[in-house]
Amino acid sequence: ASYASSSSSTAPKTITVLGQTYETDDFFNVPPSILSRLGPRPVLPYQSSHPLELLRTHIESTLSRCESLAAPSPIVSAESNFDDLGIAPDHPGRSPTDTYYINRQTCLRTHTSAHEVETFKAGKTRWLLTADVYRRDEIDASHYPIFHQMEGASNWSTAPGSTDFDEGGVVQKECEEMEARLEGAQIEIEDNVSLEDAGGWQKGHEADPVRRKAAELALRHLKATLNGLAYDLFGDRHAAEVAAAAAASQGSTAESSNDGAASEVSEPLRVRWISAFFPFTSPSFEVEVWFRGQWLEILGCGISQQSILDRASVQDRVGWAFGLGLERIAMVLYSIPDIRLFWSKDERFLRQFQQADQPTRMPKIDSSEAGVSDAGGNMDQRRKKLVTFRPYSKFPSCHKDVSFWLPKPDLVKDAGSDSSTTEPVEVASPPSFHENDLMELIRETAADLAEDVKLIDSFSHPKTGRVSKCYRINYRSMERSLENEEVNALHDVVVQRVRDELGVEIR
Numbered sequence: 050a051s052y053a054s055s056s057s058s059t060a061p062k063t064i065t066v067l068g069q070t071y072e073t074d075d076f077f078n079v080p081p082s083i084l085s086r087l088g089p090r091p092v093l094p095y096q097s098s099h100p101l102e103l104l105r106t107h108i109e110s111t112l113s114r115c116e117s118l119a120a121p122s123p124i125v126s127a128e129s130n131f132d133d134l135g136i137a138p139d140h141p142g143r144s145p146t147d148t149y150y151i152n153r154q155t156c157l158r159t160h161t162s163a164h165e166v167e168t169f170k171a172g173k174t175r176w177l178l179t180a181d182v183y184r185r186d187e188i189d190a191s192h193y194p195i196f197h198q199m200e201g202a203s204n205w206s207t208a209p210g211s212t213d214f215d216e217g218g219v220v221q222k223e224c225e226e227m228e229a230r231l232e233g234a235q236i237e238i239e240d241n242v243s244l245e246d247a248g249g250w251q252k253g254h255e256a257d258p259v260r261r262k263a264a265e266l267a268l269r270h271l272k273a274t275l276n277g278l279a280y281d282l283f284g285d286r287h288a289a290e291v292a293a294a295a296a297a298s299q300g301s302t303a304e305s306s307n308d309g310a311a312s313e314v315s316e317p318l319r320v321r322w323i324s325a326f327f328p329f330t331s332p333s334f335e336v337e338v339w340f341r342g343q344w345l346e347i348l349g350c351g352i353s354q355q356s357i358l359d360r361a362s363v364q365d366r367v368g369w370a371f372g373l374g375l376e377r378i379a380m381v382l383y384s385i386p387d388i389r390l391f392w393s394k395d396e397r398f399l400r401q402f403q404q405a406d407q408p409t410r411m412p413k414i415d416s417s418e419a420g421v422s423d424a425g426g427n428m429d430q431r432r433k434k435l436v437t438f439r440p441y442s443k444f445p446s447c448h449k450d451v452s453f454w455l456p457k458p459d460l461v462k463d464a465g466s467d468s469s470t471t472e473p474v475e476v477a478s479p480p481s482f483h484e485n486d487l488m489e490l491i492r493e494t495a496a497d498l499a500e501d502v503k504l505i506d507s508f509s510h511p512k513t514g515r516v517s518k519c520y521r522i523n524y525r526s527m528e529r530s531l532e533n534e535e536v537n538a539l540h541d542v543v544v545q546r547v548r549d550e551l552g553v554e555i556r
């Protein structure tokens with residue numbers, strides 16, 4: 050694929066990250082912009098007064114029975130990122146079009162699940178692990194090649210003599226406690242997934258009544274845990290927004306109705322469980338929250354596959370795991386409009402999350418900058434503040450198009466945003482065009498000035514069969530107004546590089 054030819058000329062023989070040196074080979078495809086961000090720690094969710102830190106600590110305080118583990122190096126073996134988890138050798142997510150590789154055996158983790166086996170092996174049974182993850186992906190307001198995930202896992206012993214899964218044992222007690230907390234809460238849980246759709250019970254669980262009962266109880270625990278988490282993250286915010294909307298509409302119809310409106314407007318937080326597939330859990334689910342008029346996917350989860358626990362030498366345990374993306378949740382929770390803002394060093398951004406650091410009892414209501422308000426008591430009677438990002442002026446954007454003919458009709462492949470529909474790519478295959486290569490090239494050239502890139506035209510020539518594509522690049526800085534000449538010069542370089550490195554013919 051083209052990534053090989055485009056990066057091999059500049060590929061270093063070795064790279065050193067966090068004190069470790071790695072040899073590169075023909076698989077190496079990590080661009081300088083990503084390389085330069087591998088070293089610096091702490092990662093964003095550990096930087097003080099960063100919104101991802103605010104979210105991480107919020108989740109950690111909700112799931113306080115779990116030990117918090119900080120990000121290990123992002124460079125992991127392909128074995129731990131894929132093989133250990135049962136991800137097949139030909140799975141599309143493993144392709145160098147989707148994953149950054151240092152060499153054939155070593156990649157940048159694409160998810161925090163890469164650390165499950167080693168963490169279980171280290172004897173950790175209940176933990177949260179937050180880390181940076183890397184995926185070659187499209188460019189828009191909610192996608193960035195680096196984002197952050199939190200993995201959570203809990204498991205308990207099924208060994209003879211253990212009381213963990215007994216009647217009145219620790220798992221059942223916690224289930225009851227968590228379910229009781231949700232009992233009176235403004236939450237509506239939609240959970241109509243059939244076990245079969247979710248992958249069913251694992252063979253090893255089905256075959257053994259003790260394990261089967263353990264798996265059932267672990268699933269009940271997972272559901273109570275994550276419903277509680279969803280409510281803790283979104284409940285207050287949702288209630289405040291519903292009340293504010295009602296007050297606004299009540300204000301506009303103040304003459305006609307003025308009795309009892311406030312009590313009619315409360316609307317429970319809706320949480321929905323849908324079936325999913327992950328090779329490392331069964332049954333598997335995704336959890337969604339109804340927020341601002343749409344379903345928001347917050348995480349993937351399930352009952353840990355026995356093979357994972359076996360590999361970690363903790364075969365007599367049963368439990369659950371989940372993985373969530375911090376940026377997407379933070380974006381909706383704090384009203385952050387663009388994922389690039391998380392990387393901003395602009396004080397106008399960071400200071401809005403600063404006051405949230407202080408464990409104040411009373412909210413600061415002042416503030417021309419941050420919308421900090423108090424939503425009233427939540428489930429725990431703790432008072433939490435709701436931080437809302439107030440965007441500062443957006444600078445003007447400027448778009449430029451680049452059009453080109455693809456190399457050969459039969460070699461064209463389209464990049465889907467959903468990697469499961471993308472076919473695996475053979476490394477030795479002849480040059481072909483992959484959209485992610487274009488995205489990366491633009492990102493390499495324009496850095497964070499490329500706000501989004503969209504395919505605006507695609508057709509094949511009726512006679513030659515050649516395919517033409519036109520992409521529109523939107524240039525905008527989050528921090529300043531761009532000069533016309535600057536954008537022109539930048540775009541010229543993009544066009545040149547597209548021609549030189551992607552094997553296409555500029556039109």
Ligand code: FA5
Pocket residue numbers: 159160161162184186191192193196198200327329330346347348349350351370371372373374375376377
């Ligand atoms: C995973 O990464 C699984 N490892 C999750 C998991 C863990 C399942 C443990 C079962 C047990 P997925 O690719 O769907 O799954 O990503 C998980 C979450 O990360 C998503 O729900 C989403 O919130 C977030 N996410 C995924 N892709 C992106 C992206 N490009 N940008 C921002 N967030 C993303």
Ligand code: MG
Pocket residue numbers: 349
């Ligand atoms: Mg998903």
